[in-house]
Amino acid sequence: MLRRRIFGSAAVTAAGLATMLGWGVVVTVRAERAAPWSGAWQDAPQDTRTPDQLAAEVFQLVQKTCIECHGDAKDGGLDLRTDAGLQKGGRTGRAVVAHQPAASLLYKAIMHDGDLQMPEDAPPLSEAQRRTIRLWIEAGASWATVPGATGGGGTDLDELRKREERPITESERQYWAFTPVVRPAVPAVTREGWSANPIDAFILDAMSRKGLTPVSAADKRTLVRRAYLDVLGLPPTPAESDAFVNDSSPNAWPALVDRLLASPHYGERWARHWMDLVRYADSGGYEFDTDRAEMYRYRDYLVNAFNSDKPYDTFVKEQLAGDEYAPGSDEAMIATGYLRLGPEGGGNRLDAVDDLVTTTSLTFMGMTVGCARCHNHKFDPIPQKDYYRIQSIFYPTTNVDHPLVPAHEVSANRAETQRIEALQKPLRAAKTAIEKPYHQVLVDREVAKLSPYMQEAWKTPADQRTEGQRLNAKQIEDTVGITSLRKLITEKDVVALMPAEVQAKHAAVKAEIGALDDQEPRRLPTARAIGERGRVPGAVFFLHRGSPDARGSAMTPGVLSVARRDEWTFPEPPPDAKSSWRRRGFAEWLVSKDNPLTARVMVNRFWQHHFGEGIVRTPSSFGKMGEAPSHPQLLDWLAAEFMSQGWSMKAMHRLMLTSTTYRMASSDTTANYGVDPENRMFWRMPRVRLEAEVIRDSILLAAGTLDPSVGGPSIFPFIDPDLFEKSSNRDWKGKPDSDPSTWRRSLYVFSKRSIRYPMFETFDQPNLINSIDRRNRTTIAPQALILMNNQMVLFQAEKFAERVAREAGADPSAQVKRAVWLALGRPADAIDLKRGAAFIAGSPKGLAEFCHVLLNLNEFLYRP
Structure with a gap:
């Protein structure tokens, strides 16, 4: 039931076929309209209790109200006397899922969500008690720090902490990347x-x-x-x-x-290099790969940052913690889009934060900190504890759609949207009522495909199911959640079953809903940004072997131990702060002189792109598995100069x-x-082969069609539908090659993770999933085929020929001279003139074919 699709205007259907089990099932759920403004939590009162205080209160509450059944008796296999019993759960599953109240059976039970209602045969908990339990689960759902809750198979916290320590030796600190930057x-x-x-x-x-x-x-x-x-x-x-x-x-x-x-084009060029590092994409990835229409604002932030020569230390701070430095600044909030670039849809919060930890450490520190998620780093002096201390910096973050208009416009937009929704509510209910019996027919057809015992489990009311039926029904629901896109009941399917008079009634109601839709206010411009739920973050725990079921002690924020000279102190957020300021403290350390990595890593990246290879040829791996610098003194001199020049x-x-x-x-x-x-x-x-984007831009420039405008929404050049329509339900709003809106620089091509622009993919553009510090430089047959046969290349070759004819006239020799100048940036030599003129004169399409040949030359495709 986690997978949703709009069904008409009011309801959604998710139908899944699990091929491994041979099931077919349809579940109907309600879809909530997404608000165009930021989350409602921003207006909620903040709770100042610490995770330890919440844990102690919940433990005491549970001992008073639950222990009679879930103590010695262990009803349902659940023992709530200890943290170990709590984390183990009972026969129906885990009692609590850290940070996820909605997924925690204990929370569902106290909220009387479904058939599970606790306390049994007793008054329900008060709203305040329920809120305390919810906050405790959001903070980590642990009693590890509560006296009296660590018995019954639990591990002594002091002993657990001993296992988590991994001292850094002085010799490890002397490794070249961890020594202080000193100007030689x-x-x-x-x-x-x-x-x-x-x-x-x-x-x-x-x-x-x-x-x-x-x-x-x-x-x-x-x-x-x-x-x-x-x-x-x-x-x-x-x-x-x-x-x-x-x-x-x-x-x-x-x-x-x-x-x-x-030049404003400088920012476009160097923004693209940075986008490789931060795995920029305009879609969320995974099986749904939802478009992120507002993501381009972060790309434009990068272009403007490079063009304005924003100091690199400020550049780092804004991306990691713009909301903590300048919450009222649109630019700073847009910059935090960096923290929203990762793939979305996997559903695992720990994996999402791991992606942030990994990308941030590679991009800014040139270190593979992500390798310490499950154990101490095997090659570098990075303790597993460092990983979780850094994880605790990013874990409190939550997604925010930051409005780029004044507050009064947000309020007015919200009020008008609510007015329209109120008018639509009875119409949507009427539409659903019309559809329901016909929709049920389709549901029954799917259920009929199940085995008899599965059908019985599914049809039995939830409160009357046996334990086995409950498990079977849950298995069906889980399968639907995983495979819901494989088979969908659409509104068209439902309407097709209706008699003509019912169809007419349905169409009339739908038209009324549509008319109100047309009255809805425009979607407000927003930025995909980051915030937190308050100044007191939830607890993050050391996970032995990286397993959520092997929780250790609570983590405090920290930095890379081996790279700091002294203990780094994180700032205390002011009383009115809306976040923990942990990211701000981390950003301050990254650009401090206490950190020897940041300046070295960035100057090496500059060098890499100018000279073909870095002084360190593994630009995001400065550890022992990377290469040592070829010129260590030059690297340190550049790093010291970078900082002394104000970054x-x-x-x-x-x-x-x-x-x-x-x-x-x-x-x-x-x-x-x-x-x-x-x-x-x-x-x-x-000599270096040009990147995919530069090749396409150079073709457009030679043809005289390049639109040099800077910034703005992404473009959708043509992609053959056969490349994606037959294998997925995804869409690409491509426009024909003749449409001038597609003639912008390649930086602005929509970056969809599941539908790659063929020329870019063929010429080694990164996969948009991982941080990429250096692109592959392959030489493969499809590259030649793309340049010879791709429709965009052929169309632009024709435009190139039209330009040459316009500027050089009809003489073949003059055409050769002009074409070579435009494509290769040099005068045509005697061989060019002799062979080129003969080639052009020998065919009605000679000029276009000659121009096409120039676009295929190594001289055109390589930086000299």
Whole structure:
């Protein structure tokens, strides 16, 4: 019953067929209309009791009201005398599910939810008592800290804590990634006139120790194309290339770098790199893969952050705790969308928080903390306790749809929505009443497919079922919940059974509901953000072997033990705070000088994208299973410089781009290759195949169709329906390749986890599920097939040809010159002119085919 689908306007049906059991079943539930404003909990009074206080109160309450039946007698197999008995549960299942009152049998019983009603033969609990139990379950549902509740097979808490400790040794703290960042001295330059800044001194010093010599400088056309592709993700236009080549001033290169960093397209390029790390997607994943229409606001936040040169420390703080730093700021709330990017729909809160812990540690610290969920890290000094202390930072979070309009607009919108719903309520009830008998016919058909004993269990009223029937009925419900999308009863199916006069009546009621739907106020713009339920968070426990059934002691928030010099103190939230401030404290540590990882990790990422490989070639794995830095002193110098420059990201780009190292050619030398075939000493610049998005954008730019507008909702370019319609019920609102709305940059293509844009997937775009620090660079046949046969590529090749004909006229030689300029950023040589002109003249579609060929050349597809 957890899976829902809109059925008409009022009810939903979920029908499931469990192939392993051969069942077919339909369950009808009510669907609640989602409000366009943030959660109602924000208006609820805060409870100031701590988890330990709640646990003690509930324990005392249970001993008074429940122990007669659930003590020595163990009615139903449930013993509530100890925490161990509580966690074990009874014959009908677990009595409590931590953090989930609705899934806890004990809570259902005291709420008289269904046939299970407790206390039996006694007055029901008061509202205050029920609320206390609910809060206790939300806080973790444990009596581990309550005196007198740890007997009966429970483990002594002190002994349990001993097992949870894993001391960090001094030698482990001396591992290169965990030592403090100290700015090293810049080596003396040994090559006259080669060093443009300290980067070159470190690179040249390392080369000389290996007996290597740097290759010559790249020519100016190569440099301008390289810089444009690196910084903007777009090649230069012929005019932009000529302007740089013809500028003979000594300041030409630094001036070009500054112009590129000032371009709004810089933010688009570098936002895409960050989106790989944080597994950005516009849909929720899993089997439903629900679209997240408002997610693009976080993507636009990234673009604006890079363009405005937002200091990296602020960038980190806003994404992790924007709501705790500036709850009134739309920008800060949008930034917390980072915490909403993970796949949604798995239903397991622990897994969802694990995804946050794992992604955050990889992205900001370059450490695989997620490996310590079930045991101490096998290779790095990361205790399991560190994992759960960091988990306790993120566990209190709850999803918030933050309105991007003033409060009075929210109130007015809510009131109007409620007015419409009140008018629709009797109409929906009438519609449901009309549908009910025909819907039941379809339900009965499905139930008839069950085995006789399953049919009997399902049809028997819940309060009259035997224990076996109860289990069978529950099994049916569970199966429906898992497989509800496999078979759906639709409104169309129900209406088809109705006589004509009933159909007319049904249509009239439905029309009235629809007319009221049309009067509903517009959906308010919102941001997918994060908040908490109050300043006192619920308890998070150490889980031995990672199992919720092997709970240890309650965790306090903490940071990575091996990476801190002193104990880190988390701030106490003010009395009026709406959250615990744990994420704020964690963010402060990440960007503090006490943490040696954050600056090193980020400057290595800058280096990786400019120079093809990182100084550490495993950018999100700075532990022992990763690679050691090729230039450890350079890495530390860059990290120290990054912090001293106020965490300015543009300053780091400028430093790297203006180095002589960056301006080297990509040619090999036999002597160097024999010593360092992998170019770990950076004695030349590598040629790098462009990413999928840059390839598509370059095609659009060459064709003259690229829409350069920045920001806004995502676009849906055409995807062949055969790729998804026959295998799923998912939808892609694709528009034809001829629609100009699809000609925007690839950054804005809707990122749906279950329907990948074929060109992106073929050219190694990440899977949108995991944090990806470096993309694969494969060479496979489908890449050539996409570029030769894809309809978008063919359409844009035609547009490219139309542009060339417009700008160069009808002469084939002139067309070759213009086409080569536009696609490759250089003048056509003699061979280009001879062969190209003959090719164009030899066919009615010669120009379009020639343009298409240019889009397939390695020279077009690689950064020089």
